[in-house]
Amino acid sequence: MPRQAAQWRIIITNPAGQAITVTRIRRRSDHRTRDGPASARDGPLPGAGLAGRITLTISQHTVDEQATSGPGPPGATPPGGIAAAALRAAARALDQARDQAQADTAAGGCAHAGESPAYRPPPRLRELVTARDVTCRNPVCRQPAWRADLDHTLAYEDHGRTCSCNLGGACRRDHQLKQHPRWKLDQTRPGHLTWTTPAGRTYTVTPDTHPI
Numbered sequence: 001m002p003r004q005a006a007q008w009r010i011i012i013t014n015p016a017g018q019a020i021t022v023t024r025i026r027r028r029s030d031h032r033t034r035d036g037p038a039s040a041r042d043g044p045l046p047g048a049g050l051a052g053r054i055t056l057t058i059s060q061h062t063v064d065e066q067a068t069s070g071p072g073p074p075g076a077t078p079p080g081g082i083a084a085a086a087l088r089a090a091a092r093a094l095d096q097a098r099d100q101a102q103a104d105t106a107a108g109g110c111a112h113a114g115e116s117p118a119y120r121p122p123p124r125l126r127e128l129v130t131a132r133d134v135t136c137r138n139p140v141c142r143q144p145a146w147r148a149d150l151d152h153t154l155a156y157e158d159h160g161r162t163c164s165c166n167l168g169g170a171c172r173r174d175h176q177l178k179q180h181p182r183w184k185l186d187q188t189r190p191g192h193l194t195w196t197t198p199a200g201r202t203y204t205v206t207p208d209t210h211p212i
Contacts, residue, residue, distance in 0.1 A: 006054055007024065007053045008024060008025035008082070008086065009022060009023075009024055009054070009055045009127065010023050010024065010056045010093070011057045011058070012058055012060060012063060012093055012094050012097070013059050013210050015059070015060065016209060017059075017209030017211070018132065018209055018210070019132045019134075019207065020094065021096065021097035021100075022128050023089050023090065023092070025082070025086060026089070058090045060094060063087065063094050066087050109165065109189055110164070112161060112165070114128070114164055115162060116162040120162075126150055129150055129164055129167045129169065130146050130150075131210075132164070132191045133168060133191065133208060134207075134210070135208055136148050136170055136171040137168040137169055137205050138170070138171070138174040138177070138205075145169030147171070148169040148170055148175075149169070149171070149172060149175045150168070150169060151168055151169070152166055153166050153168055153185055153187040154187075164191075165187060165189065168187060182198035183198065191206060192204065193205050
């Protein structure tokens with residue numbers, strides 16, 4: 001399968017296995033044109049075949065190790081092809097994520113750098129929240145986040161932001177449950193959501209982990 005046809009997604013995780021950031025390996029069709037950015041395309045190109053979307057999970061440690069190890073011992077073959085492209089993309093994304101983390105800390109929670117003014121989150125924001133949450137944010141639900149709604153914790157019509165600090169995966173049932181007036185859902189910081197039941201009990205979920 002041609003690399004340009006497939007959509008390669010890379011999830012970079014912290015030592016706990018939680019997603020820090022998500023990026024993609026650039027395709028020729030994703031590059032800027034003379035007249036400006038190419039049109040955004042979310043998904044594989046025609047001709048990608050059955051494996052049109054491929055996800056790689058790389059730990060922060062692996063990215064840092066590759067960045068500091070140099071060419072390796074004499075005679076060693078450096079990564080090439082798709083592996084080299086994946087590591088380059090991961091290194092760029094990790095640098096940006098670290099800068100963002102510093103900005104978030106300075107802002108006291110979230111600097112909203114990835115916020116969208118629209119109701120529907122753009123692909124990059126959706127991928128980040130989906131990778132962070134992994135599953136529906138109800139503590140007892142294991143519905144995959146990629147199949148769920150991306151719910152605004154504070155409703156969009158109530159000036160809730162379309163930002164990672166105000167979005168969470170919710171299957172349709174739990175999306176509707178959260179809207180019930182006797183239930184309450186708060187997101188105290190990105191990915192940390194607390195449910196309060198009608199009986200006053202609270203349950204907190206944190207970002208899920210990815211196997212490496």
